[in-house]
Amino acid sequence: MKARTLMVQGTASSVGKSLLATALCRIYARRGFKVAPFKSQNMALNSAVTPDGAEIGRAQYAQAEAARAVPCAEMNPILLKPETTSGSQVVVMGKVLGSMHFRDYHRRKPELREVVGQALDTLRERHDLVIIEGAGSPAEVNLKDRDLVNMWVAERADAPVVLVTDIERGGALAALVGTLELLEPSERARVQALVVNKFRGDPSLFQGGVSFLEKKCGIRVAGVIPHLGDTGIASEDSLDLRPGEATGGALVCILKLPRLSNFDEFEPLMREPGLEVRWCERPEELEGARLVIIPGTKCTANDLHWLRRTGLAGALVQRVHAGQPVLGICGGYQMLGERILDPLGVESPEPDVAGLGLLPVVTRFEKEKATSPVSVRLGEGLPGMRTAGGMEVRGYEIHCGRVTVAPEARPFGTWLRRGNEACQQTEGCVAAGGTVAGTLVHGLFENESVRRAVLTELGVTAGASRADPYEVLADHFEKALDLAYLDRMVGL
Known part of the structure; x- marks a missing residue:
């Protein structure tokens, strides 16, 4: 039986997709599930090397650690490492394919979709649950015909989607509502939960926002996550x-x-x-x-x-x-x-x-x-x-x-x-x-x-050893998420 899937998408870059995916990897791993992370395409200059010598995004390596899984190329089959404002080195299944202008890269996306699909299938054959992370926003309509990281992946994996936003940036309600408005009906139907990240203060004070979102969007708010500060987990890219x-x-x-x-x-x-x-x-x-x-x-x-x-x-x-x-x-x-x-x-x-x-x-x-x-x-x-x-x-x-x-x-x-x-x-x-x-x-x-x-x-005195950051992260998110609802979404 193929692994069940759950996908985390966001209203923009750096709204907390990676952290939520990382937390879910550890939450489900410590419940006894065999979990794997997956992000079909990552753009970052922070990368890591798997035990067998494949290069993948640093975030997926950290997510594998959180999932207590061995990192592998299938977890991040495409890594883009920017070299200029219009081109990147393209790493496919852990090895350099070459340096490409973004226009040339887009032309190769049909064949790269085959690579992505096969990597996802391989992970699903070996695990109980795959936590999938999107990139940027699924509402970038200019990129939809070449999408291989957001709703195309959700459909390919038949995954329910959690849509996350960052309230610290301001405009979180508009970001969630606007993103959903720009999705096609079939895409919108995949979004079954909303998560509001980085809330400062008492989350109960946001109850009015929760009621508004659930009434306006018809989708459950599955968590308002208090601001955590420094997580102790490696950053993904220069935005961090x-x-x-x-x-x-x-x-x-x-x-x-x-x-x-x-x-x-x-x-x-x-x-x-x-x-x-x-x-x-x-x-x-x-x-x-x-x-x-x-x-x-x-x-x-x-x-x-x-x-x-x-x-x-x-x-x-x-x-x-x-x-x-x-x-x-x-x-x-x-x-x-x-x-x-x-x-x-x-x-x-x-x-x-x-x-x-x-x-x-x-x-x-x-x-x-x-x-x-x-x-x-x-x-x-x-x-x-x-x-x-x-x-x-x-x-x-x-x-x-x-x-x-x-x-x-x-x-x-x-x-x-x-x-x-x-x-x-x-x-x-x-x-x-x-x-x-x-x-x-x-x-x-x-x-x-x-x-x-x-x-x-x-001449500096060493500080005390830090607690396992993945455990701290999982505890933090577990308290704020409606995990029973997420379980029902996934079918666990």
């Missing part, structure tokens, strides 16, 4: 990027690159009491930083030019010469090197770009992307985390750039495992007496031991 609070703690600065990717890996660091983590776009913002991090990027050469235009490149060089620590991760590591070569035009039309010259490495881009979970033993004397030397930590790699390190250079660490293969190879590079370093490993700060090393270096 929150500025760090000025706490007066030890300052760590991260460069806010134009094509910043995988920024979610720094969120555990941002949650540490005693640290002030600041996203920076100007040289003067680095003043007083105890550690500066250059994060990953989807467009390394372009973002390197941005560093030069803003004056940040010069500020980084001055910082290293003054003995102040700088750490580059993935694309940030590559920028710190001597040259970035891209003769095949994988990321940039420029075949040869000079790096910052702070590390003795050269990067050459290749068509095939390296994606795998990894484990690494960290080297000694790393900038900003000297006490982390010798630690074995887990992370992941996602990159097209292949980095060649000068033979005499000091490594950042040693690969212990890449994917399913054990190995003993040097990784990354450290220079200037431990002042500047780079690594291809994402996810370092998701390791508590590494965060503790940073805190020790900066």
Whole structure:
């Protein structure tokens, strides 16, 4: 028997679809159901690597964790990673299909619908319940003829739909009513529940709004969700990027690159009491930083030019010469090197770009992307985390750039495992007496031991361990949702 389905759609982007889907994954998983998340198409620069080396959206990876399921490509068969305002790298079933203008991508949607349908069928054959997430709004009438993520999926999965809105944005009632008005009768009939998200104050004060919606729309309001604040769960894309609070703690600065990717890996660091983590776009913002991090990027050469235009490149060089620590991760590591070569035009039309010259490495881009979970033993004397030397930590790699390190250079660490293969190879590079370093490993700060090393270096006392964020999220939503009604919708 195929799994039952429940779909979460929204009145707009970033209204809480992902969080509601994540909460439902954990709620039903802890009731004993075998649950899987599914989002046919995700557009985000935050991605994750499955155990078998497939690249999927970070939100679906988190939802799989919430569902206590093994993440796989079928959970997010299409991932779009924007490279320009009109084009993206297209990842299909975990592997790069190519870079496309959005017009060309739309032309390929008929064949991609077959991929999406097969991925959904595979998940339904292996699970009891599939929680499906839409994208944007189902009322985007200009996209309906090419839809493969909202009502087309709901029909393909024969899924009842929960429509969620964000009351914090204002206009929540109009957003729900307007969205329903723009749906076709058959689509509107699939919407069987409304959810109002991020309500501040006493939810009972919104009872008038609930009565209005149920009378106006003829659809039950299945929950008014109180505002939760920081969930402790990795963010999906740059719309979720929150500025760090000025706490007066030890300052760590991260460069806010134009094509910043995988920024979610720094969120555990941002949650540490005693640290002030600041996203920076100007040289003067680095003043007083105890550690500066250059994060990953989807467009390394372009973002390197941005560093030069803003004056940040010069500020980084001055910082290293003054003995102040700088750490580059993935694309940030590559920028710190001597040259970035891209003769095949994988990321940039420029075949040869000079790096910052702070590390003795050269990067050459290749068509095939390296994606795998990894484990690494960290080297000694790393900038900003000297006490982390010798630690074995887990992370992941996602990159097209292949980095060649000068033979005499000091490594950042040693690969212990890449994917399913054990190995003993040097990784990354450290220079200037431990002042500047780079690594291809994402996810370092998701390791508590590494965060503790940073805190020790900066003289900050570690805070208490946090509760399981998926349990906290599930408890929060479970109290506010009419789960008995949702069960009847699904047919449980």
